[in-house]
Amino acid sequence: xxxxxxxxxxxxxxxxxxxxxSDGDAEAGEREFNKCKSCHMIVADDDTTIVRGGRTGPNLYxxxxxxxxxxEDFRYGDSLVEAGEAGLVWDEESFVAYVQDxxxxxxxxxxxxxxxxxxxxRLRNGMEDVYAYLLTVxxxxxxxxxxxxADS
Numbered sequence: 179x180x181x182x183x184x185x186x187x188x189x190x191x192x193x194x195x196x197x198x199x200s201d202g203d204a205e206a207g208e209r210e211f212n213k214c215k216s217c218h219m220i221v222a223d224d225d226t227t228i229v230r231g232g233r234t235g236p237n238l239y240x241x242x243x244x245x246x247x248x249x250e251d252f253r254y255g256d257s258l259v260e261a262g263e264a265g266l267v268w269d270e271e272s273f274v275a276y277v278q279d280x281x282x283x284x285x286x287x288x289x290x291x292x293x294x295x296x297x298x299x300r301l302r303n304g305m306e307d308v309y310a311y312l313l314t315v316x317x318x319x320x321x322x323x324x325x326x327x328a329d330s
Contacts, residue, residue, distance in 0.1 A: 200270055200310040207311030210304035214238075217299070220315050228315055235297065241268055242312050243322025257284045257293040264288065267322070273309045277301040 215231030220239045222228060228239065236249040247254040247262035261284055266272060276283045280295035287293075301308065313319055 200306060200313055202270075202304075202306030202308070202310030204307070204310040204314050206304065207307035207309065208314075210301075210308050211311055213299075213301065214308065217297075222315075238312055238315070240316045240318050240322070242273070242309070242316035243319040244268055244316075246272075255294055255296040257288060257290070257295060260293075261287050270306065270309050273312075274305040277305050277308070 211229065214235075215229050217232045217235035218229075218238050219227070219231035219233065220229040221237050222239050236252040236254070241249070244267065245262045246266040246268060247259035264287075266287060268276075272283075272287075277297075277300070279300055280297040281293065284293040284295050285291050316322070
């Protein structure tokens with residue numbers, strides 16, 4: 179119960195992302211994110227570094243609810259950009275499926291066996307937890323999701 183309260187309080191403090199739901203454990207996801215930070219960083223819009231990490235992958239701040247392939251100034255692979263333009267938004271279902279098998283997910287999503295992902299790492303477990311953690315650093319998650327639904 180304390181963990182749920184702490185997670186919700188953290189999300190509220192970061193701008194209301196607690197409204198979005200997840201089956202994961204944000205605290206465990208923060209630890210699991212250590213596997214991700216070799217390629218990804220989390221830096222807030224005001225340049226506050228939340229997690230220092232690599233620059234091979236895009237900044238994952240405010241990624242939940244955002245259209246895939248849309249972080250400004252990041253050079254994505256063509257398939258991910260195409261998926262985003264086709265309506266892919268990072269919600270729990272799409273995020274979990276993608277991080278388990280990026281290439282396979284894009285091939286299925288785009289119905290294109292030639293689809294490729296620049297992300298080669300596969301997260302074998304803890305995907306829901308990482309998603310729950312990313313919710314805590316996605317203050318606009320609800321607004322992003324509402325916006326993507328309006329665009330559809």
